[in-house]
Amino acid sequence: MRRLTLLDSTLREGEQFSGAFFTHEQRVNIARLLDAVGVPYIEVPSPISSPETTQAIHELCSLNLRSRIIAHVRCVEADVQAALDTPVHGVNLFYGTSNELRSYSHGRPIERIITDSVPLIRKIREAGRYVRFSAEDAFRSDIVDLLMVFDAVVEAGVQRIGLPDSVGIATPRQVERLIRICAERYPDVGIEFHAHNDTGCAIANTIAAFEGGADCLDVTVLGIGERNGIASLSGIISQLYIHYPEQLNEYDLTRLMELDQYVASCLNTAIPFNMPITSAYAFAHKAGVHTKAVLSNPRAYEILDPGDFGLSRSITVGSRITGRYAVG
Amino acid sequence: MRRLTLLDSTLREGEQFSGAFFTHEQRVNIARLLDAVGVPYIEVPSPISSPETTQAIHELCSLNLRSRIIAHVRCVEADVQAALDTPVHGVNLFYGTSNELRSYSHGRPIERIITDSVPLIRKIREAGRYVRFSAEDAFRSDIVDLLMVFDAVVEAGVQRIGLPDSVGIATPRQVERLIRICAERYPDVGIEFHAHNDTGCAIANTIAAFEGGADCLDVTVLGIGERNGIASLSGIISQLYIHYPEQLNEYDLTRLMELDQYVASCLNTAIPFNMPITSAYAFAHKAGVHTKAVLSNPRAYEILDPGDFGLSRSITVGSRITGRYAVG
Ligand SMILES: O=C(O)CCC(=O)C(=O)O
Ligand SMILES: O=C(O)CCC(=O)C(=O)O
Ligand SMILES: [Cu+2]
Ligand SMILES: [Cu+2]
Numbered sequence: 340m341r342r343l344t345l346l347d348s349t350l351r352e353g354e355q356f357s358g359a360f361f362t363h364e365q366r367v368n369i370a371r372l373l374d375a376v377g378v379p380y381i382e383v384p385s386p387i388s389s390p391e392t393t394q395a396i397h398e399l400c401s402l403n404l405r406s407r408i409i410a411h412v413r414c415v416e417a418d419v420q421a422a423l424d425t426p427v428h429g430v431n432l433f434y435g436t437s438n439e440l441r442s443y444s445h446g447r448p449i450e451r452i453i454t455d456s457v458p459l460i461r462k463i464r465e466a467g468r469y470v471r472f473s474a475e476d477a478f479r480s481d482i483v484d485l486l487m488v489f490d491a492v493v494e495a496g497v498q499r500i501g502l503p504d505s506v507g508i509a510t511p512r513q514v515e516r517l518i519r520i521c522a523e524r525y526p527d528v529g530i531e532f533h534a535h536n537d538t539g540c541a542i543a544n545t546i547a548a549f550e551g552g553a554d555c556l557d558v559t560v561l562g563i564g565e566r567n568g569i570a571s572l573s574g575i576i577s578q579l580y581i582h583y584p585e586q587l588n589e590y591d592l593t594r595l596m597e598l599d600q601y602v603a604s605c606l607n608t609a610i611p612f613n614m615p616i617t618s619a620y621a622f623a624h625k626a627g628v629h630t631k632a633v634l635s636n637p638r639a640y641e642i643l644d645p646g647d648f649g650l651s652r653s654i655t656v657g658s659r660i661t662g663r664y665a666v667g
Numbered sequence: 668m669r670r671l672t673l674l675d676s677t678l679r680e681g682e683q684f685s686g687a688f689f690t691h692e693q694r695v696n697i698a699r700l701l702d703a704v705g706v707p708y709i710e711v712p713s714p715i716s717s718p719e720t721t722q723a724i725h726e727l728c729s730l731n732l733r734s735r736i737i738a739h740v741r742c743v744e745a746d747v748q749a750a751l752d753t754p755v756h757g758v759n760l761f762y763g764t765s766n767e768l769r770s771y772s773h774g775r776p777i778e779r780i781i782t783d784s785v786p787l788i789r790k791i792r793e794a795g796r797y798v799r800f801s802a803e804d805a806f807r808s809d810i811v812d813l814l815m816v817f818d819a820v821v822e823a824g825v826q827r828i829g830l831p832d833s834v835g836i837a838t839p840r841q842v843e844r845l846i847r848i849c850a851e852r853y854p855d856v857g858i859e860f861h862a863h864n865d866t867g868c869a870i871a872n873t874i875a876a877f878e879g880g881a882d883c884l885d886v887t888v889l890g891i892g893e894r895n896g897i898a899s900l901s902g903i904i905s906q907l908y909i910h911y912p913e914q915l916n917e918y919d920l921t922r923l924m925e926l927d928q929y930v931a932s933c934l935n936t937a938i939p940f941n942m943p944i945t946s947a948y949a950f951a952h953k954a955g956v957h958t959k960a961v962l963s964n965p966r967a968y969e970i971l972d973p974g975d976f977g978l979s980r981s982i983t984v985g986s987r988i989t990g991r992y993a994v995g
Pocket of ligand 1: 352411431432433473474475476501502503504505506533535
């Protein structure tokens with residue numbers, strides 16, 4: 340069995356969500372809850388962004404969580420140095436490789452991306468830390484550009500490469516194909532994937548990446564992130580529960596609801612009603628034909644057992660929700 | 668080009684959402700807005716459910732919308748007769764074919780499903796109406812059972828068969844495969860698909876169905892439905908916009924936001940922040956590296972043009988959203 344790792348980026352990608360402004364205390368609580376659920380990696384912003392960020396990262400590292408803290412850092416010497424000056428487990432580097440980002444964001448050619456990145460990767464490795472390099476906007480990048488960059492960073496010693504769908508344009512089929520090309524070409528490094536939800540397929544794309552050979556999937560709590568966000572932790576857990584349950588052995592699924600509710604409260608909102616598992620209605624049955632069957636056997640209309648998440652179902656009788664039924 | 672039809676089931680599946688209780692006036696307004704957006708089919712509950720439902724259906728039919736009204740009806744003589752006593756364009760029949768639904772819901776063998784359905788299909792055809800037959804829980808059904816039922820209903824004259832993923836268990840790959848089998852076996856009828864979102868892949872599965880050969884896709888406004896719902900209209904439109912734009916020629920995309928906002932207001936909630944296109948933040952850019960690039964050229968981080976939906980983008984400057992930028 341290929342071992343799958345989840346990386347939660349609520350404290351980095353999630354902070355890029357227009358509705359999110361976490362206090363320091365909230366960041367600590369979120370990290371503790373992620374740890375309690377059992378998420379292996381927690382991504383944090385670059386310490387160079389502000390003294391408060393640096394301070395927060397030091398404190399998150401000092402919590403001694405089982406979750407490992409990874410800083411998300413531009414391929415800039417000072418940024419990397421600032422990360423290495425903190426006790427983070429590792430560094431997630433990123434650099435836009437698509438024509439769009441090369442034209443409208445940083446304006447640099449592929450050769451420059453390589454010459455900027457390679458020495459920084461060596462530096463991080465020499466410091467004994469974990470390093471990943473991500474080709475931002477991988478799914479609008481020319482495949483020759485993409486593989487030239489990956490060839491160079493793998494040669495330089497990265498432990499993982501990342502392929503984010505930064506604009507939410509990819510389809511499950513495209514994701515699986517491109518990830519598989521990379522998995523075959525770079526058998527000695529891990530592969531990370533990250534999916535924006537602009538066209539509503541972040542969860543499907545993320546699972547397709549695993550099926551193509553990725554070993555690390557990015558999520559955030561409730562799927563918050565730039566624009567309308569990325570794959571949600573609850574969504575990915577619902578997929579793994581059904582299709583790859585052995586990947587959830589080390590998770591405590593009964594803490595998921597608390598985590599989702601806590602982050603929703605930080606955002607001053609409710610958990611979206613479309614959220615798998617943690618929606619207020621995820622285990623609510625309303626139509627007569629549904630409630631009758633569910634009272635006979637919940638498997639009629641439930642593929643996830645609410646009890647496994649410490650939750651219970653509710654059944655509407657006579658057009659009103661009249662009771663919370665114990666898990667049967 | 669295969670012509671794709673959308674069926675909106677907000678007034679049927681959506682009313683099965685635990686958070687939804689539409690007034691009669693709201694139903695009329697929703698139907699008018701669906702018509703304004705350009706959705707070809709509107710599904711309504713079975714008139715047999717109550718005199719109010721029958722009354723509402725008569726009124727919806729008398730609006731003379733371009734959208735056609737289809738009643739969702741059990742394979743029961745009285746239910747079909749009640750539908751034919753209204754001026755609906757057609758009837759969507761359904762019958763559970765999975766072992767789970769046959770055991771815990773209606774308790775009937777495959778032969779009985781066929782003998783119940785065939786005469787009703789003939790009856791509806793003789794009345795000159797459109798008729799579709801759907802195998803509820805198709806993706807947990809034995810393929811022999813499923814095809815035996817479809818063989819019989821196609822022979823009896825249905826114009827379309829439906830394959831709902833009633834419990835949200837399918838993957839895009841499975842959906843595409845099973846739909847393709849049916850598209851090849853039944854070249855003379857249409858194929859409808861309907862995806863629940865229990866594992867977060869309703870939109871991806873629905874698009875996979877189109878790619879496998881379906882010609883009618885079920886949606887609801889905001890994705891509301893039993894449990895955590897089905898594919899959202901906005902999600903499917905975002906997919907078509909990117910991958911199959913020719914399918915949107917007859918839609919008025921500038922009315923989509925009004926529709927989503929109206930239904931959200933009926934539910935006393937906001938549009939979920941993860942909704943493609945109509946999320947309050949769908950075109951909001953916050954991280955510095957994003958805002959800088961988007962100011963240079965929105966295509967850097969936007970694959971959907973907000974102007975096409977009558978919307979504009981917002982850009983956060985200095986950690987606060989400081990302005991709504993005109994579409995450039
Ligand atoms: O570093 C990464 O892989 C992801 C960066 C990011 O948020 C994106 O490209 O959308
Ligand atoms: O009639 C259909 O195809 C769909 C019925 C339904 O809502 C479902 O099976 O989830
Ligand atoms: Cu991102
Ligand atoms: Cu349904």
